[in-house]
Amino acid sequence: MNRIPDRTDQATAGGPVFAPDEQFLQLSGIVKSFGDFCALDNVNFDLKRGEVHSLLGENGAGKSSLMNIVAGLYTPDKGEVLIRGSAVAIKGPADAAKLGIGMVHQHFKLVRPFNAVENILLSNPTGRYDQSIRRMRSLIEEKAASVGFEIDLDRPVASLSVAEQQRVELLKILVAGAHIIILDEPTAVLTDEEGERLLTAMRKLAQDGSSIVLVTHNLKEALNYSDRITVMRSGNNVDTVNPGEVTSADLTNMIVGQSIVEQPHPAESIGEVRLKVSGVRTARDDSARALDNVDFQVRSGEIYGIAGVGGNGQDELVSVLMGLVPVVRGQIHLHGQGDITRARTDERRGFGMACIPADRHQYALCGDLPVADNFAISKVLEGQYGTWSRVDRRKITAATREALSGYDVQGVRREDQRAGLLSGGNAQKLVIAREFSGQPSAVIAHSPNRGLDVLASAAVHGYLRSARDAGAAVVLISEDLDEIMLLSDRIGVMNSGSIVAEFDMPADRHDIGGAMIGHD
Amino acid sequence: MTDGVPARQLWRLHLEIRDHMPLWQQMLVVGSGVAAGLFISVCVLMTSGVGLSALWNEFVVFIFTNPRNLSAVMTQSAPLIIVGLAAAMAFKVRFWNIGIEGQMIFGAIGATFVATFDIGPESLRLPLMAIFAMLGGMAWIALPAILKLRLQVNEIISTLLLNYIAFNFLLHLLYGPWQDPVSSFPHSEQFAVFERLTSLNWGKLDFSLVVALGLVAVSFWLLISSRFGFLLNFIHSNPLMARAMGVRVAVLTLIAALSSGAFAGFSGFVVSAGIESRMTQSFFIGFGFSGILIAFLARNNPLTIVAVSLFVATLMIAGQSLQVFYQIPFATVQLIQAIVVICVAASEFFMRHRIRLAS
Numbered sequence: 001m002n003r004i005p006d007r008t009d010q011a012t013a014g015g016p017v018f019a020p021d022e023q024f025l026q027l028s029g030i031v032k033s034f035g036d037f038c039a040l041d042n043v044n045f046d047l048k049r050g051e052v053h054s055l056l057g058e059n060g061a062g063k064s065s066l067m068n069i070v071a072g073l074y075t076p077d078k079g080e081v082l083i084r085g086s087a088v089a090i091k092g093p094a095d096a097a098k099l100g101i102g103m104v105h106q107h108f109k110l111v112r113p114f115n116a117v118e119n120i121l122l123s124n125p126t127g128r129y130d131q132s133i134r135r136m137r138s139l140i141e142e143k144a145a146s147v148g149f150e151i152d153l154d155r156p157v158a159s160l161s162v163a164e165q166q167r168v169e170l171l172k173i174l175v176a177g178a179h180i181i182i183l184d185e186p187t188a189v190l191t192d193e194e195g196e197r198l199l200t201a202m203r204k205l206a207q208d209g210s211s212i213v214l215v216t217h218n219l220k221e222a223l224n225y226s227d228r229i230t231v232m233r234s235g236n237n238v239d240t241v242n243p244g245e246v247t248s249a250d251l252t253n254m255i256v257g258q259s260i261v262e263q264p265h266p267a268e269s270i271g272e273v274r275l276k277v278s279g280v281r282t283a284r285d286d287s288a289r290a291l292d293n294v295d296f297q298v299r300s301g302e303i304y305g306i307a308g309v310g311g312n313g314q315d316e317l318v319s320v321l322m323g324l325v326p327v328v329r330g331q332i333h334l335h336g337q338g339d340i341t342r343a344r345t346d347e348r349r350g351f352g353m354a355c356i357p358a359d360r361h362q363y364a365l366c367g368d369l370p371v372a373d374n375f376a377i378s379k380v381l382e383g384q385y386g387t388w389s390r391v392d393r394r395k396i397t398a399a400t401r402e403a404l405s406g407y408d409v410q411g412v413r414r415e416d417q418r419a420g421l422l423s424g425g426n427a428q429k430l431v432i433a434r435e436f437s438g439q440p441s442a443v444i445a446h447s448p449n450r451g452l453d454v455l456a457s458a459a460v461h462g463y464l465r466s467a468r469d470a471g472a473a474v475v476l477i478s479e480d481l482d483e484i485m486l487l488s489d490r491i492g493v494m495n496s497g498s499i500v501a502e503f504d505m506p507a508d509r510h511d512i513g514g515a516m517i518g519h520d
Numbered sequence: 521m522t523d524g525v526p527a528r529q530l531w532r533l534h535l536e537i538r539d540h541m542p543l544w545q546q547m548l549v550v551g552s553g554v555a556a557g558l559f560i561s562v563c564v565l566m567t568s569g570v571g572l573s574a575l576w577n578e579f580v581v582f583i584f585t586n587p588r589n590l591s592a593v594m595t596q597s598a599p600l601i602i603v604g605l606a607a608a609m610a611f612k613v614r615f616w617n618i619g620i621e622g623q624m625i626f627g628a629i630g631a632t633f634v635a636t637f638d639i640g641p642e643s644l645r646l647p648l649m650a651i652f653a654m655l656g657g658m659a660w661i662a663l664p665a666i667l668k669l670r671l672q673v674n675e676i677i678s679t680l681l682l683n684y685i686a687f688n689f690l691l692h693l694l695y696g697p698w699q700d701p702v703s704s705f706p707h708s709e710q711f712a713v714f715e716r717l718t719s720l721n722w723g724k725l726d727f728s729l730v731v732a733l734g735l736v737a738v739s740f741w742l743l744i745s746s747r748f749g750f751l752l753n754f755i756h757s758n759p760l761m762a763r764a765m766g767v768r769v770a771v772l773t774l775i776a777a778l779s780s781g782a783f784a785g786f787s788g789f790v791v792s793a794g795i796e797s798r799m800t801q802s803f804f805i806g807f808g809f810s811g812i813l814i815a816f817l818a819r820n821n822p823l824t825i826v827a828v829s830l831f832v833a834t835l836m837i838a839g840q841s842l843q844v845f846y847q848i849p850f851a852t853v854q855l856i857q858a859i860v861v862i863c864v865a866a867s868e869f870f871m872r873h874r875i876r877l878a879s
Contacts, residue, residue, distance in 0.1 A: 034536065322764065346767070350766075366754050366757045366761050367758070377754060380751070388748075389747070390747075391747055
């Protein structure tokens with residue numbers, strides 16, 4: 001028995017058995033290629049006991065690949081992994097778990113109809129079911145209390161919120177005795193408040209002697225919650241710094257290799273009211289929060305930002321605007337088309353409405369189908385690219401090639417390559433290339449920078465502004481207040497299914513924040 | 521308990537997802553799957569006492585050098601092609617049509633209705649029978665399709681159970697009003713010559729294969745070339761996205777499901793007016809699941825369906841002679857078919873993944 005000591009071991013041993021600067025994990029000279037693509041090129045990384053270590057970088061910088069090597073999902077082509085100074089070969093997640101390494105992935109690995117206890121038991125099986133389930137429950141309750149998690153252990157995981165599901169994932173690895181805890185973009189799916197709670201809990205775990213790797217591209221999180229920050233760029237580690245000694249501008253430079261800070265560009269000419277939503281209500285069902293008397297108007301040539309904490313009706317608003325959910329009462333009016341409240345989705349698109357949904361892999365792209373088909377579908381539906389009896393593949397390929405270079409979509413070697421293999425930023429650019437190809441008159445964009453790195457989101461924001469400057473009415477719905485403040489010409493705040501306040505820019509950030517968290 | 525895992529150089533298999541595979545490689549992979557399946561089958565047959573040379577005789581010499589057997593394979597493959605197309609049409613929109621046999625029965629009932637009551641002039645009798653067969657099949661799939669689209673009733677259950685209702689209705693007709701007045705056997709009276717698919721004067725082969733190939737061309741156009749097929753691809757792989765893009769998912773799903781029923785009904789007509797010359801009480805048996813299997817193996821591609829149908833027909837005909845001449849039980853014949861199918865299905869894994877050996 002020679003395990004990494006946990007807290008109970010320490011207690012029995014009567015004091016810490018580690019040096020204060022003890023290296024928990026060292027990676028040296030890690031190389032990993034996928035086909036011709038070199039994801040990691042001679043990367044070094046180290047993790048000390050009791051620290052929160054942020055791993056910063058753009059999408060595709062190699063952060064996740066590096067941590068997948070630690071978690072045993074990938075094996076390095078070259079290089080060494082050392083745990084407490086001795087070299088190890090991690091052949092799979094089971095090996096990693098034995099070494100006290102646990103990783104919470106971006107996409108949760110939970111059995112949705114099972115409850116939390118059953119899910120955690122599934123990955124930590126012991127003895128007879130009926131006995132172990134009882135023992136497991138008390139163990140989970142103890143662990144949950146020690147990190148300050150509240151969680152309903154009896155409901156099926158599918159009915160828990162995203163934040164609760166994430167806690168189940170974390171408890172899973174804590175119960176397995178993980179001391180090296182890797183979180184891959186943990187706050188990407190959380191609201192600000194939930195994110196703060198999670199990161200505070202992680203700090204506490206670090207104080208108690210665990211080590212946390214926080215994979216993120218959020219500068220503020222890295223600066224506020226970590227002891228050290230390692231920045232990666234295109235498969236290399238750039239530098240490791242202390243958060244007290246750098247500014248976010250320094251970090252941005254390290255991440256993108258050049259200085260890029262987005263500046264606001266207010267609208268120059270605002271025209272007539274293009275889109276008018278008045279008194280819109282939708283029916284309630286179990287899962288979705290219904291819209292309750294939503295009123296707002298967007299003018300041609302302006303970006304109307306809708307701020308709000310997630311889950312206050314944003315998803316439903318997008319669905320209602322695009323005709324995917326029926327309106328119970330109220331009206332949607334589009335300039336030049338009149339009342340479109342009852343118009344079908346295809347009709348609304350025909351009227352020049354374009355949509356960038358928050359979940360692009362679910363609602364905007366078909367991962368199994370070629371990039372070219374994904375680009376062409378909107379125009380095929382409008383009757384272009386051939387006739388009803390024959391789809392003109394050659395035209396589609398040519399148009400796709402042009403659009404891919406026009407919108408700087410990288411990573412497409414062939415137009416018939418599956419769209420599911422594009423990275424987040426390139427997938428989003430593909431969606432935008434399609435949606436903007438028909439000179440839209442109104443654009444509904446929901447969290448367009450979700451999961452994107454600094455460069456990609458700057459590019460996406462640029463496209464939104466140019467659509468606006470071309471005269472489109474742009475509705476920007478985002479839970480990221482920075483994004484709203486940066487882009488909007490006017491801001492509405494959504495709370496409990498309606499627009500509760502409106503602000504003209506420049507507006508005070510705190511006023512908007514106050515309206516966001518105001519009571520029902 | 522070990523102290524982690526010692527570091528040492530290991531040869532290991534790397535499993536990677538492929539984004540693309542050239543067509544010739546895909547065919548090579550499927551070919552290897554078939555070969556592996558046949559190899560295992562040969563081993564199974566040899567342990568049940570059939571010699572290697574006998575197998576060579578039955579499968580290769582007997583079928584491919586004897587025109588009579590080759591024509592039997594072709595005859596068998598025609599309805600298989602059509603039910604394969606019927607299944608593919610429905611699967612393309614994720615409508616899991618398990619009720620092909622029920623729709624075949626109602627197709628045959630439609631055709632027999634026209635034949636029994638001498639509807640229309642003799643020269644138009646066959647086309648009319650075909651149209652009524654398609655209407656019969658469509659009617660039998662319309663109910664589960666509407667139940668699914670309106671009320672989210674699971675079509676796997678509803679189409680499956682409607683098979684039994686169709687079968688009992690068929691028995692009712694054959695033991696009742698439509699019983700053959702000539703022989704008093706429980707089958708319909710024999711169709712007149714102009715109500716049968718013309719023989720091509722090559723063994724038992726009749727016009728049905730020509731019709732089946734015509735339907736393949738139609739399906740190829742519908743599923744591969746036309747705008748309809750382009751949109752079905754989206755419904756197949758991500759219905760949520762298709763709906764958000766403005767594809768009228770419910771309408772297209774209904775059209776595809778009705779086409780599936782029409783194809784299945786048509787195959788009921790082809791079997792009745794072709795091989796059987798009348799509506800019997802067992803003409804449909806096995807075609808439903810064969811159709812599902814063929815569409816699955818052919819990945820809903822009409823051209824591949826032809827190849828797979830010929831292959832399945834060969835297995836069936838060879839299986840029949842194995843049963844007759846070598847006393848191989850029917851269960852073993854089914855086992856062989858299953859082995860081959862599993863091997864081909866497993867080969868799909870190698871199309872989506874790449875396996876590398878690395879140190």
